[in-house]
Amino acid sequence: MSGQKRRFPIGLAILTFLVLLGLVPIIIRYVYGLGAISNLSDGRPWGFWISFDLYCGVALAAGGFTLAAWVYLFHREKYHAVAPGDIDGIPGLYPGDTGFAGRPRPTLVYLACNHLLEYPFAAVRSGHLCDNLYGGTGIRIQPGGLRGSE
Amino acid sequence: MSRSVLYDATRCTGCRACQIACKQWHNLPGRPTENTGTYENPPNLNANNLTRIHYTELEDNGRFRWVFAKLQCMHCEHPGCVEACIVGALQKQENGPVTYDEAKCIGCRYCQVACPFGIPCFEWDKPVPWIRKCTFCADRLSIGLDPACVNTCPTGALKAGERDELLTEARARIAALPEKYYDHIYGEKEAGGTSWIYLSPVAFSEVGFADVGTEPVTVNAARAMRLVPPVLLGVAVTVTGIYWLTRRKQKMKELAEEKAKRMAEK
Numbered sequence: 001m002s003g004q005k006r007r008f009p010i011g012l013a014i015l016t017f018l019v020l021l022g023l024v025p026i027i028i029r030y031v032y033g034l035g036a037i038s039n040l041s042d043g044r045p046w047g048f049w050i051s052f053d054l055y056c057g058v059a060l061a062a063g064g065f066t067l068a069a070w071v072y073l074f075h076r077e078k079y080h081a082v083a084p085g086d087i088d089g090i091p092g093l094y095p096g097d098t099g100f101a102g103r104p105r106p107t108l109v110y111l112a113c114n115h116l117l118e119y120p121f122a123a124v125r126s127g128h129l130c131d132n133l134y135g136g137t138g139i140r141i142q143p144g145g146l147r148g149s150e
Numbered sequence: 151m152s153r154s155v156l157y158d159a160t161r162c163t164g165c166r167a168c169q170i171a172c173k174q175w176h177n178l179p180g181r182p183t184e185n186t187g188t189y190e191n192p193p194n195l196n197a198n199n200l201t202r203i204h205y206t207e208l209e210d211n212g213r214f215r216w217v218f219a220k221l222q223c224m225h226c227e228h229p230g231c232v233e234a235c236i237v238g239a240l241q242k243q244e245n246g247p248v249t250y251d252e253a254k255c256i257g258c259r260y261c262q263v264a265c266p267f268g269i270p271c272f273e274w275d276k277p278v279p280w281i282r283k284c285t286f287c288a289d290r291l292s293i294g295l296d297p298a299c300v301n302t303c304p305t306g307a308l309k310a311g312e313r314d315e316l317l318t319e320a321r322a323r324i325a326a327l328p329e330k331y332y333d334h335i336y337g338e339k340e341a342g343g344t345s346w347i348y349l350s351p352v353a354f355s356e357v358g359f360a361d362v363g364t365e366p367v368t369v370n371a372a373r374a375m376r377l378v379p380p381v382l383l384g385v386a387v388t389v390t391g392i393y394w395l396t397r398r399k400q401k402m403k404e405l406a407e408e409k410a411k412r413m414a415e416k
Contacts, residue, residue, distance in 0.1 A: 035274030042196060042271045045262035073389060075396045 152227075152345065153246035153291055154313035155300055156320055159350040159357070160330055162218040162307035164203050166191070168299035172201045172222075175287060175298035195221060197273040197282040201299060206357045217350065219357045220299075220308070223248060223269045223284035224337060225345035228366030234264035239281075246313075246345045247286035255280055266341050266362045286345070313345065320349055342366030 025037040034040060040047050071079050173180065178198045186193045190205045201222035208215045225248045232240045232248060239254035240261055261270045261281060273279035287297035295301070296310040309316065317338060324331045336354045337347035341362045350357055 030277050033273065033275040033277055033279055040274065042194075042262065042274075043268070045259040045272060069389070073393045073396065075400050 152244070152313045153286070154311060154316050154345045154347060155297065156309045156311070156316040157220050157346065157348050158307050158309070158320075158323065159218055159348065161305050162203070162220065163305055164189070164205060164216060164218045165304065166203050167302045167304060168220060168308065169199070169202055171298040171302035172284075173198075175290070176200065176285070195269065195271055197271045197279075200271075200282060200284045204358060206352075208352065208356065217352055217357055219348070219350070219359070222299075222346070223286070224267055224341075225284075225286050226266075226341055226366075227343040227345065228341070228368050230264035230266055230341075230367040231261035231270060233368045233371060234260040236260065243288065245291060247288040247291065248283075249285065249288050250281060250283065252280045257281075264367070266367050267360065313347075316347060320347060323349060339364040342368075 029037045038047060067079070070076050172178075178200070181192050181196075181198060183191055184193070188205055188207070190203070192199050192202055195202055201220060204219040204221050206217045206219065208217055225242075225246055227242075229240070229242050229248050232242050236258065237254045237256055239251045239256075240248060241251070242248050257272075257279060259270075259272055259281070262268075262272060270281050270283045272281055287295070287299075290297060300308040300310045309319075311319075317335065320335045320338075324333055324335075330351060332350050332353050334354060335347055335349065336359055337344040342365065348354070348359070355361065
């Protein structure tokens with residue numbers, strides 16, 4: 001037995017600090033609204049986050065998906081070690097997910113009424129969302145993809 | 151059966167009674183007056199100001215002249231906000247209004263981006279915010295009343311009625327006094343037609359109205375989105391093909407190696 005106490009890892013300490021730092025604007029947002037923590041306005045309802053998410057989040061995910069395609073579609077087995085995948089039996093989901101994983105979390109704060117988020121998910125399950133996207137009089141505007149449903 | 155409102159700027163005196171009536175009917179709080187250098191008050195639409203009178207200051211034969219324009223949701227015939235709304239919170243009603251259901255809204259603000267007139271406003275200071283815009287007093291319409299602003303207008307600048315009847319009347323007004331009116335009905339064809347239509351004594355560009363074209367804003371998006379299913383299918387087929395090919399190549403290679411091995415053993 002070494003009497004040494006196990007130290008709190010420095011990396012984890014930094015990440016914990018960042019999480020606590022991020023909690024402050026989240027609390028302000030749920031007390032004073034989105035206007036208090038962002039510079040958004042009716043004239044500019046979408047700001048930095050959406051472009052950051054679009055260009056960085058998707059770009060990160062794209063690298064993962066390319067790697068997954070290289071390993072699983074083109075059968076370059078020697079790279080299998082860096083794309084272990086096999087989440088839920090879907091090969092290659094994991095590397096792509098490293099880019100996607102960070103995305104829904106800021107969205108929850110960014111979307112105004114996230115307590116209603118169940119609605120689009122329920123709508124997807126019941127097929128209502130597909131009606132909304134492709135049914136009725138025509139196909140719906142979605143220039144940014146399924147952004148609202150995250 | 152589509153209710154519509156005709157706003158005749160030549161009859162408007164800028165009294166802003168419509169703004170007050172709107173606030174009263176929707177029970178919205180007032181906004182402290184800020185001096186912004188014009189008589190315009192409030193200076194912009196927001197979640198608590200669903201309509202306002204825009205004051206344009208012009209010089210007409212060396213004399214000062216005001217031209218007014220009432221701004222609110224245009225209640226388009228082909229609304230971009232409705233098409234953009236992913237959860238169907240915004241709906242175009244058969245009798246005219248574009249209504250908003252806050253029980254469905256998830257606050258993504260897509261409608262604000264999609265609106266060609268920049269109308270939907272967001273409650274930036276609320277913990278649980280909603281989108282706010284002119285409702286066309288859909289509740290009043292449903293029991294046969296006119297919108298609150300129309301009801302209160304003392305000069306008859308606002309007139310409610312059926313859309314085609316109002317268009318006929320607007321054309322008749324222009325024909326009767328061609329020197330008084332600018333020969334255009336804003337909203338007749340703008341963005342595919344709107345439920346609120348406008349007459350003005352001067353060109354609409356001078357009053358700050360956007361030239362949004364006559365094509366509904368929904369057309370281009372539909373054109374782009376129509377490509378999604380075939381592209382998706384195409385990608386799936388290509389990717390499956392690549393998977394099959396590379397796997398076959400690998401199998402052939404293994405077979406050839408095995409064969410070579412067997413030959414060597416012999």
